[in-house]
Amino acid sequence: MIILGVDPGLTRCGVGVVEAGGSRRLSFIHVDVVRSDPHISQDLRLLAIYNGLSEKLERFAPDAVSIERVFAQDNRNTVLGTAQAAGLAMLAAAQRGIPVALHTPTEAKLAITGNGKAQKVQVERMVMRFLNLNEMPTPADAADALALAICHALRPAGALQGGEREEHLTAAQRQWALAAQRTKRRRINGDRGM
Amino acid sequence: MIILGVDPGLTRCGVGVVEAGGSRRLSFIHVDVVRSDPHISQDLRLLAIYNGLSEKLERFAPDAVSIERVFAQDNRNTVLGTAQAAGLAMLAAAQRGIPVALHTPTEAKLAITGNGKAQKVQVERMVMRFLNLNEMPTPADAADALALAICHALRPAGALQGGEREEHLTAAQRQWALAAQRTKRRRINGDRGM
Incomplete structure (x- = not known):
């Protein structure tokens, strides 16, 4: 089962892809960040994110998409763009009939480290261990997207x-x-x- | 010039279309509400709204799309869905190369009534007058979408x-x-x- 995780954002949208086998066996497939230029208009930024996410869905044909749940209380300066990026990821998945799951950061931390309040470095270490990696794949800030994919596999x-x-x-x-x-x-x- | 106004929402997304001629001459073309079923999953709701908006853009081929600007401070229970619906409207317009403008409710009220704090009934009355209508087109709550289209024409x-x-x-x-x-x-x- 291939799972594509999305850490939504309008400027940087993390994408991580893992394959989940039997008995919690996981393997790393892909990690990347889909970007939009902050200097162009919002409609064109959303188009860039949507096109980037659609390309990933076409390329990896995941069986499920796991997206970080956005809260209205999140950072006021970015929450609307983050919610819109999450909405585009849901749309792109729904257009292909791929099931979507939303997971909170707490759920992801809990699933991966056993502690819903784990530090970022603990999560990263466990992501490396689960995926049998010697170092964190770059770009480093896409680790959250891998964590979301792993979280969905381990639930x-x-x-x-x-x-x-x-x-x-x-x-x-x-x-x-x-x-x-x-x-x-x-x-x-x-x-x-x- | 044909302008399509969008009053974004995840449950009800208002759409109003007007034609703007010379010297502030406006005529009514269409008003409707694109809906999604609140009982289905969020990804499928977003797909329904996106498909409905895309169908309107195909049908009316507007020269501009005028969308209500969403604020992070808006109603906490609905702001994320509203932002996502606005994002889908921007995406659908950008995919067709149609310019997008965002207008605040204050801008729309000011452009239509001369008063940025006008009451809803005043706005509705002026929408009817601008569009030469004997009664408000139904559904009534799509008047805001017409107001956004008119606002863009009158700026x-x-x-x-x-x-x-x-x-x-x-x-x-x-x-x-x-x-x-x-x-x-x-x-x-x-x-x-x-």
Whole structure:
């Protein structure tokens, strides 16, 4: 199963592609940043991001696209552009019938390091370990996109949304469900809390 | 010159089309709402809005697209979906080489009624007068999309952005430049003020 992760942004949009085999075996396929020129008009910037993402989807034909969930409380100067870039990634996937999953940064950190509040360097180290890499692939800031792809691959089978029944879960599934519930509660309370 | 106005939204996206002739002569062409089902996943909702807007652009082949500018301070529950819908409208226009203009609600009210703080009913009345209509076209809530199209048609030739030289302007151009500066200041101060 090929998973394409997207760390959305209007100036830099990270793309990471991994292949997930059985028993948590993962391999690195691709990492890149799709860019738009901050000096051109917003419509042309969105077109550049959309074209770049579409090209990646055509090239790697992923089975799923994993996109970082954007919150209205995120950085006021960039949140709208980030939301629009995430929207374009969803559109490009939907146009090809590819399922889309949204994951919060906390979910990604939790899935990869076991700690939803892990530092960036811890996440990067685990990304390298999961993908069997000797060094972080460049550009370094695309690591988040790889983390999102890995997060989607590692999510416990039948990962629950908050509010679903929690009996008969493995420890990992319980932890996941708990994080999902916390995220949901934060969203309802309008408090990002990260 | 045909202008297509977009009042962006993920559930309801207003579309209004007008034709602008010489000396502020305007005529009504079309008004409609492009919808997405709130019960389907976000990627499919965005696809529905994008397809609906693309169909309008194909059908009316406008010379310009006028979209309401979204602010990060807008309603927290809907601002991301609104920004994404605006992003899709920009993308669909850019894909066809159609110029895009963003106008704030204040700019639209000012251009249409002469008062940037006009009430909704005043704006609707002036939309009817400009377009020579005996009643508001349905659906009523698409009036904002018509107002955005009219606003773009009526903007003073060479409407200035804040900070440009303001000598030799007509009264309307001065008023416009002032409103644009106020908008810019609000944006910088992070205060929507409307």
